[in-house]
Amino acid sequence: MNLDSLALRLQNDQLSILDQQLLPFEKKWLTVKSVDEMITIIKALKVRGAPLIGVAAALALADEARQKKYSIGQFQQAAERMRQARPTAVNLMNAVDRVTAAAKTSDYISAVWNEAVAIFHEDVELCEKMGRRAAELINEGDGVLTHCNTGGLATVGRGTALAAISCAWEQKKSIHVYVDETRPLLQGGRLTAWELSEMGIPYTLISDNMAGWVMSQGKVQKVFVGTDRIAMNGDIANKVGTYSVAVLCKYHNIPFYVVGPSTTIDPHCPSGREIPIEERAPHEVRGVEGSFGKVQWASPESQVYNPAFDVTPVDLITGIVVDGDYFSQTDLKAGALRRLFN
């Protein structure tokens, strides 16, 4: 079987991952031969983007079960290890839940495999739906600011927030994108700038602390971001810095939109307060590291805080596009997400 996307491939049943830590200067595909290899790759952010992590995790589990002819018990142990790879993004947990549930049939190895492949195809389709629905929110001439990377590198489809932008561009809307570089790991400066330039969409790269100043000059009409987890009350977790952008939008009366597939919703999470926030190593803030090189400008003794994500409360969110649907803040506060699970 073959599956193909910008950053994940299955060729002759061999799973491989584009090492995103090496982008934009080097395109290196990593063959992934086991669940534990995939866990290491996820932790090192070589594969990243909440939806893509979910698909990658499901395929790695299905592949290992098949190759090693796992018993159900062994499969469940591997699934548990996978679940711990990153704590914040819920797509990972959702994908693991789905292949685990599929494992409850008699021919469980085929069932798990088919489920993982179905997750891949669904993600492609959901991206298309999200992009089209969210693009309706973008007007001709809009300046659109985005944070982190939410495009073809974050999913196996065309992305979430960045799909809104690329769909609007396909619809011939003349837009300009402001790209937050997204410290500390520079997903904006390395990945989003690269994706936009590949698509020929005009953009301006800024450091994160310039977002407010750009807004104050009237250059930004809409903000679109992705999400790693959507709580039932409409609070969302996303890449650190998203919360600050949302506050800046509130002050400048700029609509703040979140775009994510339904696999990002966590029905067990009542609000943002319950979302665990992953803290990462201090050296990420003391410097930068990637295929472009490695430098550290702050002393190795400097005290650092490095949350990978933050939580944006529903009060700061104009609306969320989930798959093909749009939920306004009013809808969210009225319990629209809860109703999806009833």
Added chain:
Amino acid sequence: MNLDSLALRLQNDQLSILDQQLLPFEKKWLTVKSVDEMITIIKALKVRGAPLIGVAAALALADEARQKKYSIGQFQQAAERMRQARPTAVNLMNAVDRVTAAAKTSDYISAVWNEAVAIFHEDVELCEKMGRRAAELINEGDGVLTHCNTGGLATVGRGTALAAISCAWEQKKSIHVYVDETRPLLQGGRLTAWELSEMGIPYTLISDNMAGWVMSQGKVQKVFVGTDRIAMNGDIANKVGTYSVAVLCKYHNIPFYVVGPSTTIDPHCPSGREIPIEERAPHEVRGVEGSFGKVQWASPESQVYNPAFDVTPVDLITGIVVDGDYFSQTDLKAGALRRLFN
């Protein structure tokens, strides 16, 4: 004559500057033998910090006039070139104005020299006054966030906003400082973290986009920043990112204080709209560069916006400490700064 400070020295009449681009890993003093050398050093940010630039400019002019036995006309030409070195910080213009005014006496070379030395000593004294006055605004147990570098490296005294913090620490107030790394040039991560650690003051380094998240967790009770120019209506220009911090303070009801010497006030500037904002080279945003190394993660073709400063309107400012005085937003709006010049 000898003058000594953390980043500027006069030893046996020889002016030298600590190369701040090399900090914190290398301490290299640059001997400055001419006005044009000093202009190059200022443009390259080897000397930085609005008050320090003013003192450095005055001493370089006085030194060159004396060494080269300039005519008044030659001196005035050199002063004009110096004035163009950086457009946003007004201390530079104020210092050049003062030595130019002093040049109108008969023994003009001595007069200019004495004036430059007086500016040095005044800056030391003003830092002390500012620090003490501003420290009164800090309470026992406060979390204090600051942006950019405003300490002993930004002045010839103990600094402006950072003097508030070091004075409060001297007064045995138990405080914790959150340091914005301050992209693109990392004055927070390289310089402020280093100064705080030298003084033994507890701090946490964060990337700029974490400021809002840290505030939302109740960790920040006050924000102190310096300034490169204060307009007559109370608007201020400061390092890019200051405006975003001020908006975040407004949303979180956190007092936002500005600290600057009276030499930072521009009586000819009615409001922030009239402050010219220096734009710097795009490679600063595409990567980082310093004694720690040089890396570029964004493509050399990427479009970049790189304002060095932004303007924070008086509406977002709780108060400004000028020398030993405190002006609340109400004072500022009632024209308190205008009255200083009447």
